[in-house]
Amino acid sequence: METSRRPDHEPAAPSPGGSPQVPAEPLLAGRTALVTGAASGIGRACAQALASAGAHVHVVDRSGEAAKSLAEEIGGTAWVVDLSDPAVVDTLPADADVVVNNAGIQHVAPVHEFPPDRFALIQRVMVETPFRILRRTLPGMYERGWGRVVNISSVHGLRASPYKSAYVTAKHALEGLSKVVALEAAEYGVTSNCVSPGYVRTPLVENQIADQARAHGISEADVVGRVMLERSAIKRLIEPADVAEAVLWLCGPRTGHITGTSLSMDGGWTAN
Numbered sequence: 583m584e585t586s587r588r589p590d591h592e593p594a595a596p597s598p599g600g601s602p603q604v605p606a607e608p609l610l611a612g613r614t615a616l617v618t619g620a621a622s623g624i625g626r627a628c629a630q631a632l633a634s635a636g637a638h639v640h641v642v643d644r645s646g647e648a649a650k651s652l653a654e655e656i657g658g659t660a661w662v663v664d665l666s667d668p669a670v671v672d673t674l675p676a677d678a679d680v681v682v683n684n685a686g687i688q689h690v691a692p693v694h695e696f697p698p699d700r701f702a703l704i705q706r707v708m709v710e711t712p713f714r715i716l717r718r719t720l721p722g723m724y725e726r727g728w729g730r731v732v733n734i735s736s737v738h739g740l741r742a743s744p745y746k747s748a749y750v751t752a753k754h755a756l757e758g759l760s761k762v763v764a765l766e767a768a769e770y771g772v773t774s775n776c777v778s779p780g781y782v783r784t785p786l787v788e789n790q791i792a793d794q795a796r797a798h799g800i801s802e803a804d805v806v807g808r809v810m811l812e813r814s815a816i817k818r819l820i821e822p823a824d825v826a827e828a829v830l831w832l833c834g835p836r837t838g839h840i841t842g843t844s845l846s847m848d849g850g851w852t853a854n
Contacts, residue, residue: 607636608634608635608636609635609636609830609833609834609835610632610635610636610637610679610680610833611636611637612636613636613637613638613679613680614637614638614639614640614675614677614678614679614680615629615632615633615637615638615639615640615678615679615680615681615682616639616640616642616674616675616678616680616681616682616715616719617629617632617639617640617641617642617682617684618642618643618665618682618683618684618685618711618712618715619642619643619665619684619685619686620639620641620642620643620649620652620682620684621641621643621645621648621649621652622643622645622648622784622785623782623784623785623786623822624684624734624779624782624784624822624825624826625643625682625684625685625734626652626822627822627823627825627826628682628684628732628734628825628826628829628830629641629652629656629658630652630655630656630826631823631826631827631829631830632680632682632829632830632833633656633657633658634656635830635833637679637680638657638658638659639653639656639658639659640658640659640661640674640675640678641653641656641658641659641660641661642661642663642665642674642685643660643661643662643663643685644662644663644664644665645662646660646662649661649662650662659675661673661674661675665685665707665711666703666706666707666711668706668710668711668714671711671714671715671718672718674715674718676718676719676721676722677719677722678719678722678723679723679726679728679729679730680729680730680731680732680833681715681716681719681729681730681731681732682732682733682734682829683711683712683715683716683731683732683733683734683756684734685707685708685711686704686707686708686734686749686752687703687704687707687708688704688746688749688786689701689704689748689749690745690746691745692744692745693747696747696748700748701747701748701751704748704749704751704752705748705751705752705755707752708749708752708753708755708756709752709755709756709759712733712756712759713759716731716759716763720763720767720772723767723770723771723772724767724770724772727770727771728771728772729767729770729771729772729773730772730773730832730833731760731763731767731772731773731774731775732774732775732776732777732829732832732833733756733757733759733760733774733775733776733777734776734777734779734825734829735753735756735757735760735776735777735778735844736749736753736778736779736780737778737779737780737846737848737851737852738750738753738754739753739754739756739757739776739778739844740757740778740844740846740848740852741851741852753778756776757776757778757844760774760775760776760842760844761774761842764841764842764843765842767841768841771838773832773837773838773840773841774841774842775832775840775841775842775843775844775845776843776844776845777825777828777829777832777844777845777847778844778845778846778847778848779820779825779847779848780811780814780820780847780848780849780851781806781810781811781819781820782819782820782821782822782825783819783820783821783822784822787810787819790810791805791806791810794809794810806818806819811849813851813854814848814849814850814851815849815850815851815853816849816850817849818849820847820849824847825847828845828847832845
């Protein structure tokens with residue numbers, strides 16, 4: 583049985599006589615969330631969604647001005663750190679009820695030309711750092727009897743693509759870490775899941791679209807439909823807010839039995 587300092591509950595039934603109901607308490611009122619890579623893209627959307635649901639959000643990012651601006655906007659706290667340095671994790675708050683491991687970087691090259699230091703950096707940011715954050719935050723979740731871990735994976739945590747050896751390796755590892763946490767944490771009322779989107783409309787992806795359009799001499803629409811989303815049934819980019827809504831749903835009161843899973847948001851890519 584799950585316990586918590588603020589038990590999840592259903593909205594109150596309509597009162598007799600149809601009198602106005604007291605507004606329901608926000609879903610995550612009294613909770614604390616920590617989101618990495620939170621200053622832009624998926625992380626920013628997740629931070630906004632969690633804050634709108636009542637959580638106090640720790641906005642973790644190396645982009646100082648953007649992190650501080652977002653934290654001010656949503657009433658959160660900015661933590662300007664470079665997650666490629668493992669030691670910085672110990673400077674982050676350990677009392678998060680919700681952890682969203684989102685920070686990531688990319689490098690594209692064939693394996694025989696892939697710089698080893700770049701490969702190691704990607705594993706450090708996208709695998710070791712989530713491990714260190716969970717190692718730090720899980721004890722508090724266990725003590726409080728409630729917690730939600732949501733790891734932002736990717737279709738590349740489930741499938742491979744050429745030239746992305748480091749990214750694909752890291753996302754597959756993150757999926758594995760998430761499942762191990764799910765098994766260990768279940769008895770404490772803590773769930774651990776991945777959200778695994780295809781291509782999301784982020785600044786990084788939009789820059790890639792423009793670069794590929796110039797390189798191939800085709801339109802940006804053709805880059806999206808014929809190159810990026812060739813294996814997807816739905817030929818449009820995912821919006822960051824859609825990913826954030828999935829993250830928020832996994833933090834809700836109806837998802838206590840959903841753990842150790844990967845929620846695919848890939849437009850049918852993995853159906854092939």
